[in-house]
Amino acid sequence: MSVPLSQMWAIASYVIRQKLAGRERYPLVLMLEPLFRxxxxxxxxxxxxxxxxxxxKHLTVEQCLAAVDECxxxxxxxxxxxxxxxxxxxxLVKALVARKKYVYLCTNAILLKQKLEAGLFEPSKYFSFSVHLDGLRAEHxxxxxxxxxxxxxVEGIKEALRRGFRVTTNSTLFDGADALRMREFFDTMMDLGVEGMMISPGYSYSKAPDQEHFLRTQRAHDLFSTLLSNPKRRWKFNQSPLFLQFLMGKRDFECTPWGNPTYNVFGWQRPCYLMQEGYAASFKELLETTRWENYGRSSGNEKxxxxxxxxGxxxxxxxxxxxxxRGFRDTVQATVTGRF
Ligand code: SF4
Ligand code: SF4
Structure with a gap:
């Protein structure tokens, strides 16, 4: 695992506080979408x-911060x-860092070098670029x-690292992804010096024009098992090892969509950023009025x-x-051994 200890502790102490307070539903990561452009x-x-x-359209900084403060x-x-x-x-990033939020700016990095040269950001333990890369050159x-x-x-990543920024990658894997090529991709990212990688299967958006490439559950398990069996010690993932085990089919979880709520120009999106089942005007309203039982794999909702x-x-x-x-032990074990 590559998440810095201070960040791990911030999340662990936050979760423990929520549990002690008896909160059944609480957010871990706010997905703040200031624009769709x-x-x-x-x-x-x-x-x-x-x-x-x-x-x-885009959100104002004030709208963004009000959403962060409420959530x-x-x-x-x-x-x-x-x-x-x-x-x-x-x-926006400066104000979030001042609030001691751990910020991941998810970018395709086309403008990264230019924005770094313009001095828009300062390195901080609270701030990381999360560069969208779906594989090596041909695949991406x-x-x-x-x-x-x-x-x-890659040029943007090198420049950000040279300037002392935290850099991670995020990759979405679609049907037909080549596990061996992705393992090469992991090696390449580690050679570049990124802090860690995040991976996830894609989802079939109702608006997406390219429906046929999305993974079905079993094919996803097969792919992630091939990908993550015998992981190299040098590979660092910036995500929960239990989630990686879930992707491999070694664990079963139910969805907790309120854990990663989404706020954008329409408001608070129900139930998650993947589905459009209406919007709430506040996070409180989202939590209290969403029919959460209608979502997740065991809900029977075909979406x-x-x-x-x-x-989720x-x-x-x-x-x-x-x-x-047991959950804590399994996480520590996977973190220490680097095996999933
Ligand atoms: S998936 Fe592609 S088109 Fe969509 S926001 Fe990300 S980089 Fe832009
Ligand atoms: S609510 Fe449904 S679509 Fe959204 S993350 Fe959960 S399972 Fe996926």
Whole structure:
């Protein structure tokens, strides 16, 4: 595991506080989407399908901070769209770091070098770039439907590391992904010097035009088992080892979509960033008025049937870690041995 100890402790103490307070539902990672605009048009993306008048909109910094303050999670992830196109991204990150939130800025990194050179960000233990890379050059450029993006992203990663920033990667694996090539990708990222990697299977968005490439549950287990069996000691993953075991089919969890709530220009999205079942005006309203029993794999909801995406199941893995000594022991064991 690559998550720094201070971050691990911040999350562990937060979860313990929630449990002591008897909170049944609490957020771990707020997915803060300040805009849907992007400088790419990936085939599997559901965000850039919005009409132009929605793509032109963005949240104000004040709206973003009000959402963070109400939800008050230990970690804030800023996806999009492309957050480096958000005009207030520098001030937003600065304000979040000042609040001691662990911030992951999820970017395709096309603009990363340029924004670093403009001095928009300062290195901090609270701040990490999470660079979207779905594999090595050929695979990634194909996934994002444009040649040259991998090379730009790697240049951005090198520049961020050179300037002392924390850098992680996030990869979405779709049906047909080549496990051996992904293992090469893990080696390449470790050679570059990234702090850790995050992986997740893709989800079938109703808006996505490229439906046939999404993984079904069993094929996903097979893929992740091949990928993560015999992991190299040098591979570092910036996510719960129990979630990786879940992807491999070694564990079963139920979805906890309130663990990674999403806030964007429409409000608080129900029940998660993958599905559009309406919006709430506040986080409190989201928690209290969402029919949570209608979601998750055991709910019978066919939109959730094959879902194993991190936003629903990684919080379940973290919750499991602190739910029993056994969960805690299993997490420590996998963390120390690097085996899943
Ligand atoms: S980079 Fe991200 S937000 Fe942009 S089109 Fe691709 S998946 Fe969508
Ligand atoms: S199972 Fe997936 S799609 Fe359904 S609520 Fe959970 S995260 Fe969302």
């Amino acid at each position: 992007c400088n790419l048009a990936c085939a599997g993306c559901g965000k850039i399908q919005y009409p132009a008048q929605i793509l032109r 008050d999670p230990p970690v804030v992830s800023i996806p999009g769209g492309e957050p480096l196109m958000y005009p207030e991204i520098g001030p 450029d194909e996934a994002v439907c444009r040649d040259g993006v991998y090379v730009d992203a 959730c049937r094959d879902c194993m995406v991190h936003c 199941y990684e919080p379940s893995a973290v919750h499991h870690t602190f739910a029993s000594w």
